[in-house]
Amino acid sequence: MEADTALSHVTASGQPQMVDVGDKGRTARVARAQALVRLPAAVRALISGDELQAAKGPVFQTAILAGIMAAKRTSELIPLCHPIGLDGCDVTIVLNDAGDAVVECEARVEYRTGVEMEALTGASVAALTIYDMCKAVSHDIRIDDVRLLKKTGGKSDYHATAAGPDER
Numbered sequence: 001m002e003a004d005t006a007l008s009h010v011t012a013s014g015q016p017q018m019v020d021v022g023d024k025g026r027t028a029r030v031a032r033a034q035a036l037v038r039l040p041a042a043v044r045a046l047i048s049g050d051e052l053q054a055a056k057g058p059v060f061q062t063a064i065l066a067g068i069m070a071a072k073r074t075s076e077l078i079p080l081c082h083p084i085g086l087d088g089c090d091v092t093i094v095l096n097d098a099g100d101a102v103v104e105c106e107a108r109v110e111y112r113t114g115v116e117m118e119a120l121t122g123a124s125v126a127a128l129t130i131y132d133m134c135k136a137v138s139h140d141i142r143i144d145d146v147r148l149l150k151k152t153g154g155k156s157d158y159h160a161t162a163a164g165p166d167e168r
Helices: 059-072 118-132
Strands: 025-037 050-055 088-095 101-111 142-152
Touching: 025 118, 050 059, 050 101, 050 118, 059 088, 059 101, 059 118, 088 118, 101 118
Parallel strands: none
Antiparallel strands: 025 101, 025 142, 088 101
């Protein structure tokens, strides 16, 4: 198997393993991920300005906090992720032209391993929080397009193309 296609979390004998990063140098690493929360009309009707007010409280503010908390605890949720102390984490939620919520999470660290999973976890949990806080109004909320937008630092950088995987 080529090095580029080998699964780093699986040994040659097929057993799970945590990647050893002990010999890697510390570098600045940044990852940004996104989740799209498709809001039905009944939920969009609750939007006032840049916030969505639900019976449980301010939805976007709560989701931002949940996303940051999740990013910080990623290694507790995903078994082979390294526990890392994030240097920074920002979650933003904006409404697109269709009235859907675009959640982005950016995680930053200077460390031996990347923060893609932290960014993806933060965006995902923020999106799930929006669903949880609005499900009393409608269960037709849909979470789509959870994906990595970019990563920098480490062995290689990545920047998503404008088209998603279905359009490539």
